[in-house]
Amino acid sequence: MTATEMLPRRFTVTSTRRDTRDTHTLELAALDGKPLAFAPGQFTMLLAFGVGEVPISISGDPARPEVLQHTIRDVGSVSHALATAPPGAVLGVRGAFGTGWGVEDGRGGDLVLVAGGIGLAPLRPAILRAAAARDGFGRVLLLYGARSPEEILYAAEHRAWADAHGIDVQVTVDNGPHAWRGRVGLVTQLVERAEFDARNALALVCGPEVMMRHTARALVDRGVPPERVRLSMERNMECGVGLCGHCQLRELFCCLDGPVLGYDRLAPLMARAEL
Numbered sequence: 001m002t003a004t005e006m007l008p009r010r011f012t013v014t015s016t017r018r019d020t021r022d023t024h025t026l027e028l029a030a031l032d033g034k035p036l037a038f039a040p041g042q043f044t045m046l047l048a049f050g051v052g053e054v055p056i057s058i059s060g061d062p063a064r065p066e067v068l069q070h071t072i073r074d075v076g077s078v079s080h081a082l083a084t085a086p087p088g089a090v091l092g093v094r095g096a097f098g099t100g101w102g103v104e105d106g107r108g109g110d111l112v113l114v115a116g117g118i119g120l121a122p123l124r125p126a127i128l129r130a131a132a133a134r135d136g137f138g139r140v141l142l143l144y145g146a147r148s149p150e151e152i153l154y155a156a157e158h159r160a161w162a163d164a165h166g167i168d169v170q171v172t173v174d175n176g177p178h179a180w181r182g183r184v185g186l187v188t189q190l191v192e193r194a195e196f197d198a199r200n201a202l203a204l205v206c207g208p209e210v211m212m213r214h215t216a217r218a219l220v221d222r223g224v225p226p227e228r229v230r231l232s233m234e235r236n237m238e239c240g241v242g243l244c245g246h247c248q249l250r251e252l253f254c255c256l257d258g259p260v261l262g263y264d265r266l267a268p269l270m271a272r273a274e275l
């Protein structure tokens with residue numbers, strides 16, 4: 001740990017976009033002008049001055065480190081202050097912290113990204129990284145489940161990912177109104193039916209813990225090796241650098257060893273309900 005890891009840098013909000021009823025995407029620029037390089041899957045500790053600091057994954061393009069993007073769901077006091085910060089507001093940023101998805105490890109095989117709800121935000125940099133190096137992968141699939149059509153994130157980008165980069169984007173919702181012409185059902189059903197070469201696939205999964213547990217099992221049942229199934233774990237975090245212990249999962253510190261971890265390491269821990 002270095003002193004600079006504990007000291008927030010000041011960023012200004014340059015633009016905001018409302019994605020869904022309770023979710024907003026913020027673009028930030030560093031007041032010192034220095035870009036924030038990051039690997040897809042990493043997070044920052046984002047500080048609303050006078051309110052508090054929480055971990056938020058970076059949802060932007062790793063090829064554009066001068067623009068820091070965060071997609072934030074308003075669930076409590078700190079996330080509310082962050083999600084509703086207007087253009088011009090100044091926020092504190094520490095990081096980037098944690099392990100990344102390791103998208104490059106999927107080169108030469110199929111890449112399967114499975115997201116639930118706002119879990120698409122931490123996967124977006126991985127999608128953009130794969131899109132930029134599309135020739136290096138076999139099939140690239142995005143299997144995405146949202147509660148309802150109104151909660152689908154980045155809907156406007158899905159077509160570009162499919163048309164411009166040959167990504168097989170499949171979306172399903174838990175509940176669809178009459179007018180909804182898309183799929184209804186759980187994202188695990190997409191995993192069971194999707195076409196990919198499981199033995200040579202790398203699978204990246206992000207969503208609520210129960211969704212990740214079922215998805216990881218479905219992927220392993222299809223034949224993806226457990227160490228090639230990677231999940232991003234959400235735990236309460238305060239320091240982000242392995243000091244406070246709030247995010248400890250038995251011997252693992254989610255902020256340092258994760259948030260992205262292989263299912264081979266997580267399966268025994270996830271099977272224990274109390275962890």
Ligand SMILES: Cc1cc2nc3c(=O)[nH]c(=O)nc-3n(C[C@H](O)[C@H](O)[C@H](O)COP(=O)(O)OP(=O)(O)OC[C@H]3O[C@@H](n4cnc5c(N)ncnc54)[C@H](O)[C@@H]3O)c2cc1C
Nearest residue numbers: 054055056057071072073075076077078079234235236259
């Ligand atoms: C590595 C990592 C990446 C994350 N990335 C994002 C992201 O990209 N976008 C986003 O909107 N959120 C993300 N989160 C979750 C975010 O940190 C929490 O929503 C936030 O800490 C809630 O704080 P609060 O003060 O607003 O709400 P609180 O009042 O503290 O909590 C409101 C509700 O959220 C739950 N909660 C609190 N903290 C967490 C947490 N860390 N994980 C899960 N549930 C929590 C509480 O149990 C409670 O039910 C991430 C969390 C981690 C650990």
